[in-house]
């Protein structure tokens with residue numbers, strides 16, 4: 001079993017003996033702080049440390065230089081809500097009937113049901129102070145409760161898919177509205193990313209004086225549209241005549257997000273919290289279509305974008321940072337998944353009984369971040385049935401033909417299936433990272449074997465369970481859109 005593999009940390013053990021905090025069971029400090037930064041629609045190719053030649057991301061590049069950068073990290077889904085559900089539960093979102101982003105304007109709805117066992121409630125029981133900052137997008141009243149119901153001591157952020165409001169028509173990145181716990185939303189002056197970070201820093205200041213460890217979600221809305229030009233960050237791109245306004249605003253938004261990550265890392269160091277805090281950074285899905293006003297993300301060298309199961313929709317930049325514990329500058333090529341986050345954090349937090357819960361293919365990823373465990377072949381499953389961007393008649397600067405709706409990666413192989421259409425693709429990602437060379441006709445036996453595995457997994461999924469078919473009433477105005485009935489709904 002991977003999770004029970006004996007790992008030795010000889011140098012680190014010495015450090016923690018000196019500090020008197022050694023946990024002899026696993027050689028890691030007990031109950032470290034966890035700070036999980038999730039960006040929204042950031043592409044695999046949007047950061048300098050992932051090869052972007054243009055966008056200025058010095059803080060994340062430095063984080064990678066002093067931490068572990070993952071090159072094959074996947075989220076379960078190519079859109080927001082299902083991926084977020086997988087981080088919070090360690091389960092495929094389809095187990096909760098979550099197949100797409102939860103949008104109040106559309107049916108069916110895809111919120112996280114109250115019955116879900118969440119990572120936040122588990123670590124809270126273990127003695128952690130828990131908080132969620134930024135975008136939630138896992139449902140909202142009256143269908144489901146506000147975020148604190150799911151195990152958070154504190155909530156400051158927005159409920160829906162876009163910055164500021166759950167309702168698309170009122171979304172904005174400047175002077176946004178935030179909810180605090182279950183109070184009515186209030187308008188704040190400034191940029192959504194800066195304001196979210198301000199609140200995180202306030203809480204870190206308090207956490208540094210507390211005896212309790214903390215678990216914080218910092219789920220930025222950047223660079224999800226609608227984007228707002230932020231003058232001081234886009235100015236660095238203004239002198240280059242090759243960039244249009246769309247690019248300057250998008251690049252500036254990513255640079256500003258990077259700057260805010262830098263503010264958090266600096267505050268952790270200033271307060272001495274960096275020694276005992278695992279910071280994990282990634283994105284919830286691939287880059288948005290360039291059809292919006294300021295969207296200009298890149299998944300290079302991968303194929304596809306958000307809403308697609310091509311690599312560009314589901315393989316994300318991911319950096320783990322814990323200078324006291326993790327090797328510096330390590331590039332981890334082991335295949336990772338958002339499903340791994342739950343077991344990894346549970347083991348770090350010394351949660352005893354999480355293994356009794358229903359599990360999918362997630363594993364404790366710490367041995368792979370450390371570089372101490374042997375490489376393993378992994379099998380990951382993906383399902384996405386909603387309309388996809390790209391394809392004939394749908395102009396798209398980044399996308400291409402729709403991906404499969406049922407996809408599996410096994411070792412270096414990846415298949416795309418289109419159930420009911422008889423169409424199949426087979427790629428070897430080690431030799432063909434851009435999914436250009438379809439080997440389906442050349443390797444029929446392998447294709448058949450992989451197809452059987454994928455269909456077996458799919459047959460085991462609940463198809464209609466927990467679907468919310470109710471449409472929320474359209475709000476009469478912005479104030480109504482940001483009103484929250486109560487913690488439990490009305």
Ligand SMILES: [Ca+2]
Pocket residue numbers: 040041079080224284285
């Ligand atoms: Ca997203």
